[in-house]
Amino acid sequence: MIVDDNMPVAELNRIYVNHVRGFNCSGIASSLIQAKCFLAQDEPKVDLVLLNQNIPYTHEGSLLSELCEENDHVHVMLIASKKDCHILNQKDAPYAHRMVDWLLAPFQFTRLEHNLSAYREKLAVYRQWASDTPVLIPTASRALPKGLTNVTLRIVFAWIKSNQEQAFSTKMLANAIGLSCVSCRKYLLYLSEKQMLTAQFHYGTSGRPMYMYRLFSHSAQ
Numbered sequence: 001m002i003v004d005d006n007m008p009v010a011e012l013n014r015i016y017v018n019h020v021r022g023f024n025c026s027g028i029a030s031s032l033i034q035a036k037c038f039l040a041q042d043e044p045k046v047d048l049v050l051l052n053q054n055i056p057y058t059h060e061g062s063l064l065s066e067l068c069e070e071n072d073h074v075h076v077m078l079i080a081s082k083k084d085c086h087i088l089n090q091k092d093a094p095y096a097h098r099m100v101d102w103l104l105a106p107f108q109f110t111r112l113e114h115n116l117s118a119y120r121e122k123l124a125v126y127r128q129w130a131s132d133t134p135v136l137i138p139t140a141s142r143a144l145p146k147g148l149t150n151v152t153l154r155i156v157f158a159w160i161k162s163n164q165e166q167a168f169s170t171k172m173l174a175n176a177i178g179l180s181c182v183s184c185r186k187y188l189l190y191l192s193e194k195q196m197l198t199a200q201f202h203y204g205t206s207g208r209p210m211y212m213y214r215l216f217s218h219s220a221q
Contacts, residue, residue, distance in 0.1 A: 001026050001027050001028070001029065001035070001039070001046045001048070001049045001050070002014055002025060002027075002028045002029070002049075002050045003028075003029045003030075003032070003034075003035045003050065003051045003052060003055060003067070004028070004050070004052040004055060004079070005030045005052070005055050005056065006052070007028075010028045010030070011028070013025075013050060013112070014028060016109045016112050016113075017050070017116070019109070019113075020112070020113050020117065021117075022120050023120070026046055027044075027046075030055075031055065031056070031057075032063065032066055032067065035049070035051075035067060036066075036067070036070065036071075039070075039071045039074060040070070046071075046074060047074070047123060048074070048075050048077060048100070048123075049075070049077070050077050050079060051064070051076050051077070051078050052105075053078055053079060053080045053081070054080075054081065064076060064078070064098065064099060073151055074098065075098055075099075075100045075119070076098050076099045076100065077099070077100060077101045077102065077115060077116075077119065078101075078102045079102070079103045079105050079107075080102060080103070081104070081105050082104065100119055100178070101115045101118065101119060103115060144190070145186075145190060148186060148187060148190060152179070152187065153187060153190070155177055156173065156177065156179075156184070156187045156188075156191075157191065157196075159173065159176055160191075160197070160213075163176075164215040166214075167200070167202075167212040167213060167214045168212065168213055168214075169210050169212055169213070170184050170210070170213075173188070173213075188213055192213070195216060196215065196216055197214065197215060197216060198213065198214050198215075198216060199211045199212070199213050200212050200213075200214075
């Protein structure tokens, strides 16, 4: 899906997207309200949104937060201009982990094709992780604390399960799945409270204290 109020540019990007193997543009929205209404529909299912950072909106929160807050299945590829590049470095901002990539406008087809191809491979891994996650994980976002989503929780837990032979730090998890350390801590705290993880205080090579986590044996079944 493309969210851009510049319709000639949006239409050109739609053509670009449809020329990349495995992708089909399901729609174009010229405003945030249109985008949220489109995403609220059951069909077509949208995996990725090409979001123009400069689209007008009146909410107090960030544009990324407004789009992702009610859509825990959506990833975002942000289109930004040079003056907005600082936004791309805000990794601890709300929902920053949902931004899987970015494009600097204006861009050519080859750049978009490269980014979409990389996302296609990443999405295949995410789906495999999610399908391997046990039923112990809640199946509804409303069962989770505010700020946590079911999709991301499944990805977090699936990575932990696939690396259950070793203890790991928040930073190791964050680097592996592309979330910020702040976001990862929230999920690790939740899983620890559910007694699915053990946490041990540890001093790293730099002498700084950190928690090392490991999957409880009963959670690995």
